[in-house]
Amino acid sequence: MLRVTGLDKTFTLHLQGGRTIPVFHQAGFAVRAGECVVLAGASGVGKSTLLRLVYGNYKAAAGEVWVRHRDAEVDLVTADPRTVFAVRRETMGYVSQFLRCLPRVPAVDVVAEPLLALGVARDEARVRARVLLQRLRIPSSHLDLAPATFSGGEQQRVNIARGFAHPYPLLLLDEPTASLDAANRATVVELIQEAKARGAALLGIFHDADVRDRVADRFVDVEAMRAAA
Amino acid sequence: MSVTGGPLLQVRGLSKHFGRILAVDDVAFDLWPGEVLAIVGESGSGKSTLLSLLAGRLAPDRGAVLYRAKDRGVEDVVTMDEPRRRVLARTEWGFVHQSPRDGLRLKVSAGANVGERLMAVGHRHYGNIRERALDWMTRVEIAADRIDDLPATFSGGMQQRLQIARNLVTEPRLVYMDEPTGGLDVSVQARLLDLLRGLVTELSLAVVIVTHDLAVARLLAHRMMVMQRGRVVELGLTDQVLDDPQAPYSQLLVSSILQG
Known part of the structure; x- marks a missing residue:
């Protein structure tokens, strides 16, 4: 489902005299349908950077990121922007560490939005969003409020619901359980297991050892892909 | 997003001087139906000049603006005659000005402002x-009983929504926007952005939006073009340009945002 090969990444800090920070050299790994691969390594080793290189909000200097999309393989590093948007809309979801959304848009619409972009009718999208938000224990009274006023844990759950609203064949998860209590962590583990059961490929970062052990099929050692400093 | 027929707009080698100043220097890009492109950069970087060139309101020194018209094939905005440009400007294109006063007729009623484009x-x-007209006023959240009022009696945010209704009533395919949320309160801005986002998806609009507000660009645009002294220094996916800017000037621009 996802195949990364020969990926290089160096940050060039033009505002600091053009200082360069090499991060990855010849990084490579793969994620198959139905499995959850966990990026392992100490804090600061570049796990989130690797996830962003896959999603494409970080730009790779070299290498390929192949994703299976509409029965063909697409290299996201060289694909034209419209193809990247189609892959993000239909095939590859991303749950970031923090929720970023329009102020004043109700939680239910934040979650329904990726469905609307796929052409799901508004009413149906809202119903699916409500079900998911309630499953993640967002109080009914909050569903029609904008998440800006929610607690950190509630915002993270809105973010998770948004990521799981559409059954993406490939899902990237950046510490989805970081600020959640035990009951909600368990729900996220369930969602991940259901996604695996329907054949989704998942690539994630999990600091919580208990969650990690329950969802991981394999580990990828990010340290081993580091570029020499 | 429709994939048939190719890009809606193909811009090639567009340049414009004002005296000795090169306001727009060799700009090129494609825009597809349903795609929102944000042009960002500091004041004087050539953003608004570029928008005027694209809309045919200003003639370039060099270059082409190839527009794929409905049922007519590709036409060059630069060389087309004035009557044809006017027809496109009131049918297939929209232009939302920063100040609603530049895009509305203040001496006629709100309903007439919207209805005029239909006539x-x-x-x-x-x-x-x-x-x-009433349907569009409702869609931009202006109360129906204000239809016969003059826009001068509206708040800035309402005027801006009325200008958007006036532009969209003829169902254009391509809309140019020059700082559409510029002069508005933050709370009004958020609602307008939400409205624009919904309309872009619903109508599969192609939009070129000039803004100095990177948060607006992040929320609205698929792709982002960073301009400095008339040149495009970076063009990429919006989140890539904001999260991992490559050009020195893009890095400066992004690092200058206040974290809210």
């Missing part, structure tokens, strides 16, 4: 025109 494209039945 310009040949609608004659008064009842239908009024009904569609």
